[in-house]
Amino acid sequence: MKRYSQYSTNVSDFSDVPFWKKAGTMDLVYVSYGIFIVILVIVSYILGAFNLLPFDPHEINIKLLMAPPKTAGHILGTDFMGRDILSRLIIGIQAYFLPGLLAIAIALVIGTCFGILAGYWGGGFDTAITYINNLLNSFPRLVLILLMVAAFKPDIYYIMVIVGITNVPVVASLIKGKIQFLKQKYFIEAATALGLKNRIIIFKHILWHNCRSVLIIQATLGMAEAILMETSLSYLGFGVQEPIPSWGNMVLSGANYFMQGKFWPSTAPALAILFTIMGFHLLGDGLNNILEMKRSK
Amino acid sequence: MSIAPVLKIENLRTYFYSRSKEAFIRSVDGVNLEIDKGETLGIVGESGSGKSITALSTMGLISAEPGVIIGKIRLTTESVQKDLLQDLNNYVKINTSPGRIMEVYKDNSGWQKYTDRMMRGIRGKEISMIFQNPKVSLNPFITIGKQITESIMLNTPIKNRNEAKDRALYWLEQVKIDSPRLRYNNNPHGLSGGMCQRAMIAMALSSEPSLLVADEPTTGLDATIQSKIVSLLAELKSSVGVTAMLISHDINVIMELSDKVAVMYGGTVLEHGPAKDILTEGSLYKHPYTEALLASIPNEQHIREKGYLQAIKGDVLDTINIPEGCRFHARCNKITDRTREQCEHIEPDLKEVFPGHSVRCWLFVDS
Amino acid sequence: MKLSAIRPILLLICKELAIASLLLLGVSFIVFIILFLSPGDPFSLLLKGQMASDTIGAGTREALGVPTAWYAQYLSWLSNILRGNFGTSIRTGLPVLSEVIRVGINTLYLTIGSMLVTLLLAVPIAILSARRGMTVFNWTSTIFTYIVSALPVFWFGYIVIYISMHQFGLFPLAFGSSSQKIGWLYFMPPVLVLGIGNGTISEVVRYLREEMERVFSEDYIRLARAKGASIWKHSLKEGFLIPITEIIASKIPFILGGAVVVEQVFNWPGMGRMAWQAAQDRDYPLIMGITIVAAIIVRLGSLIKSVVYIIVNPRASQE
Numbered sequence: 001m002k003r004y005s006q007y008s009t010n011v012s013d014f015s016d017v018p019f020w021k022k023a024g025t026m027d028l029v030y031v032s033y034g035i036f037i038v039i040l041v042i043v044s045y046i047l048g049a050f051n052l053l054p055f056d057p058h059e060i061n062i063k064l065l066m067a068p069p070k071t072a073g074h075i076l077g078t079d080f081m082g083r084d085i086l087s088r089l090i091i092g093i094q095a096y097f098l099p100g101l102l103a104i105a106i107a108l109v110i111g112t113c114f115g116i117l118a119g120y121w122g123g124g125f126d127t128a129i130t131y132i133n134n135l136l137n138s139f140p141r142l143v144l145i146l147l148m149v150a151a152f153k154p155d156i157y158y159i160m161v162i163v164g165i166t167n168v169p170v171v172a173s174l175i176k177g178k179i180q181f182l183k184q185k186y187f188i189e190a191a192t193a194l195g196l197k198n199r200i201i202i203f204k205h206i207l208w209h210n211c212r213s214v215l216i217i218q219a220t221l222g223m224a225e226a227i228l229m230e231t232s233l234s235y236l237g238f239g240v241q242e243p244i245p246s247w248g249n250m251v252l253s254g255a256n257y258f259m260q261g262k263f264w265p266s267t268a269p270a271l272a273i274l275f276t277i278m279g280f281h282l283l284g285d286g287l288n289n290i291l292e293m294k295r296s297k
Numbered sequence: 298m299s300i301a302p303v304l305k306i307e308n309l310r311t312y313f314y315s316r317s318k319e320a321f322i323r324s325v326d327g328v329n330l331e332i333d334k335g336e337t338l339g340i341v342g343e344s345g346s347g348k349s350i351t352a353l354s355t356m357g358l359i360s361a362e363p364g365v366i367i368g369k370i371r372l373t374t375e376s377v378q379k380d381l382l383q384d385l386n387n388y389v390k391i392n393t394s395p396g397r398i399m400e401v402y403k404d405n406s407g408w409q410k411y412t413d414r415m416m417r418g419i420r421g422k423e424i425s426m427i428f429q430n431p432k433v434s435l436n437p438f439i440t441i442g443k444q445i446t447e448s449i450m451l452n453t454p455i456k457n458r459n460e461a462k463d464r465a466l467y468w469l470e471q472v473k474i475d476s477p478r479l480r481y482n483n484n485p486h487g488l489s490g491g492m493c494q495r496a497m498i499a500m501a502l503s504s505e506p507s508l509l510v511a512d513e514p515t516t517g518l519d520a521t522i523q524s525k526i527v528s529l530l531a532e533l534k535s536s537v538g539v540t541a542m543l544i545s546h547d548i549n550v551i552m553e554l555s556d557k558v559a560v561m562y563g564g565t566v567l568e569h570g571p572a573k574d575i576l577t578e579g580s581l582y583k584h585p586y587t588e589a590l591l592a593s594i595p596n597e598q599h600i601r602e603k604g605y606l607q608a609i610k611g612d613v614l615d616t617i618n619i620p621e622g623c624r625f626h627a628r629c630n631k632i633t634d635r636t637r638e639q640c641e642h643i644e645p646d647l648k649e650v651f652p653g654h655s656v657r658c659w660l661f662v663d664s
Numbered sequence: 665m666k667l668s669a670i671r672p673i674l675l676l677i678c679k680e681l682a683i684a685s686l687l688l689l690g691v692s693f694i695v696f697i698i699l700f701l702s703p704g705d706p707f708s709l710l711l712k713g714q715m716a717s718d719t720i721g722a723g724t725r726e727a728l729g730v731p732t733a734w735y736a737q738y739l740s741w742l743s744n745i746l747r748g749n750f751g752t753s754i755r756t757g758l759p760v761l762s763e764v765i766r767v768g769i770n771t772l773y774l775t776i777g778s779m780l781v782t783l784l785l786a787v788p789i790a791i792l793s794a795r796r797g798m799t800v801f802n803w804t805s806t807i808f809t810y811i812v813s814a815l816p817v818f819w820f821g822y823i824v825i826y827i828s829m830h831q832f833g834l835f836p837l838a839f840g841s842s843s844q845k846i847g848w849l850y851f852m853p854p855v856l857v858l859g860i861g862n863g864t865i866s867e868v869v870r871y872l873r874e875e876m877e878r879v880f881s882e883d884y885i886r887l888a889r890a891k892g893a894s895i896w897k898h899s900l901k902e903g904f905l906i907p908i909t910e911i912i913a914s915k916i917p918f919i920l921g922g923a924v925v926v927e928q929v930f931n932w933p934g935m936g937r938m939a940w941q942a943a944q945d946r947d948y949p950l951i952m953g954i955t956i957v958a959a960i961i962v963r964l965g966s967l968i969k970s971v972v973y974i975i976v977n978p979r980a981s982q983e
Contacts, residue, residue, distance in 0.1 A: 026803055134683075134966075135690045137914070138959040142921035143936075146943040147695065150951045151702035224814075228863065232925055235818050236940055251819050258822045259829070270819035278814035281866065356890055406795055413889075421892030428887055436884040437979060438901040448891045484978040497887075504891065 027289040034220065034283020037276055041093060048091045055084035057091045057245055066262055079250070079265040080257060088245040089272050095234065095246035099160035100226030104219045106164030107171050112215070114168065115175025116202055119183070129176060133169035141166055142232060149238045156230060156239050163229050171218050178211055213291035217284045224280035231273050247273050301373040302331040303508050303540050304355070309368035311347070311354045314401035315617070321365070323616045324350040326564035329647065332508065337534060337541040339555030339572065341548055341590070345616070347564040348544045352512045356426055357381060357412035364403065365389055374423050374507035381415065421452040425501035429513035431493035435485040441496040442481030445469070445503050452504035468499040473529060491522035495529065502537060509541040515550055527553050548594055552576050560587050563614030563624040566647060570654030582650040584658050585631040623659065636660060673974055680970040684963045691959040692745060695952055696738050702948070745956070751949035760953035764935060768957055771934035774854055774927070775919050779912060781859025782868060787908070790872035794880065809866040817861035817922055821929035824853045854930040862922040864915045872907055879903030901976050913969035916962050
């Protein structure tokens, strides 16, 4: 009996406890893995942008076709044209990195605007957002994009604009929900009563203090979706085209050899996709659990 | 030789561990209670005093949060004699570093499985419970008739569906629901709060328990409905003759219904005794808290005397930082110079001041 | 049930129908706008190569009575669609609707089968982890669902093809030409691949688990425990039936999207593969028909969800 009560006087104030102490262990593991992946992607992107690669990703080497990993300095081996897979993986990030950021930017900016309109002024905007959300959810994303491909033959940036737009209602409804929740707490009314300008209330008190975690989470999940879309489309032959490498078309080009038992050329990019998308998912969900205080039990 | 009490709670402690504050919230902190057959024990206290947690601990219904339950709860009825808390703590692990609890780990599923196994044949059959907020406590997806029938078929020898239905209708009549046949097929959503509470009472009584635990049965109802439910309970008490633990923050309800009263504050019992001794003003031995509680009842007499309603000054005890000394001393207006030293530093024991009436206060301890 | 009890339910269902048709109207409008804005609208594409110049084309338009204003074009296009006339495929010259329906059946098999696979995998994990808290099982299963959800479905398809080819001697390319007897053997790999690899399992598990945990902590479940009843029986409707229909309806678009890739991998003669072919050939009428049919399937799923919700939940019809 004693042994329980004697400890209970150690009380620290709720706000003093740093957020990682309140978080579950699993969530911290998720987030650190996610951050590791994000840093890896960014570093690889920069390496690719400055062409600091072990080999020229476009250099064809007829003598060394389909080399297994660790042959002649090719850490991950070579593909069916003798090109270095590691270099192509690194340069493959170029295919989705900037387009993905564009998709995220579109989703976040437009979504936030709509969300504020619907949450702050409500009424017709609210109905409209719900309607548009349901409308865009009626299309399978990939089918909608194939329709766009048929209509416009767009390049990857335009496709990512569409991906971004389809994510707008998701962000909008989240921001809307957040604002409606905040409105119940009366502090918006209080701020208005204090004579604060709407602009300040919206940007400082609503967006910065209360919505930034939602936006960060949506950004990571948006990146995961952008990667998924880009690789799927490149795999289907509509995104980034050979000889420019993308993880999706690398899997495709290795496919025939896969059936012959030479797994590596398509497995390497596939694993890259797997671990990257998983990293962004885990980062988003872990942040959600930690920042939104929905601790997993 | 006296018959063993139906329920004997000894030194019950229910602590919850708050991860963010890294401390135990001591919701129930050493409670001793007894309920004899046929009597109604009223437990009264402000919200946060641990009344409901005591009831839920008895039912084994505390599950979700990490925490500790220690003590003994002995149930003695015709068919069952059992300590309801036996071995429960095998499911809690506490990691400590010197002076500090690092983590409390509770094997929730194991805990729950164990209590479910332990309480099989007790929940419903021996102890039934009435909750507050009847509208959310009844299953919104099943008609109330079916819910009562289910309870009857689970907990009484009646296993035939038609018989059980007749029995359910009988109980619906007993709790004075108008047109029970019609209500039998209603979902809780279609009924008023008072009606739902009657249905819940019918459900609790239909399994003919040895002990009825009523946790704030009138809270969340309209004032007029409240008094109707109280008079219904009083009527059922005399006609059915249940043994009951009645929990309420409303002294009027307790006064009306209970034979014995326990006054709880900050997780402990401050006063325990016959209702007529404790709840009538002017008796000689009375805890200052009980006195303050009685004085805060809004009735005609008080208002006429003072012209205003008297509230107890100060806030309800913070059950994380339980102060030294008597739990009530910070709010107490009866501290004398003689007892001040003790009140502030040593917690008094529950001392019998009168046969059957005990008080936890230094005022009644002769030095 | 008496009529008086059914009427509010019917009213609600009518309301849902109205919402669904409103949404499908929006779908048709979006599809039309995309086609309208595309370089070379469907009409001129059909006439392409047959007309010497644009002016002659425009003249032919007028002579044929094809409206030029966009809203007039939309209305005439919509009325055609409502009459079931989706036009003819540019590549094959066959009527679009019957083509889409012919292959749509295959896609429906694939979709429903893989939905079952997803649920068979996700539901036990969700139930076990909802009841067990953070155990070894729970976190391994969570990691597993995350890995599975990030799995590129095409590569996963290759693995399954490789295994079925080398271990069981099955050639997925032989779909349709194989004898009926072992048809289901060819049926299994794509269904499995799409069911596991559609990228929704972690979300499904998460949603089901959260809903179950929420319902388990409801007051009425506590009452059920207090009276010794089975909490599974009491939580079945709100904790299981409603979330499952909800998640099925909301994941249909993802599974249809995944079907495009899986059908490509397995050479499955379905809507997804046809969409791929149509996008490759820029076959507007065909891809338009597929998009609309897919949207109709999605809306249908969502309609079923609403109906289940209304019927199961007695509160819905009284609110």
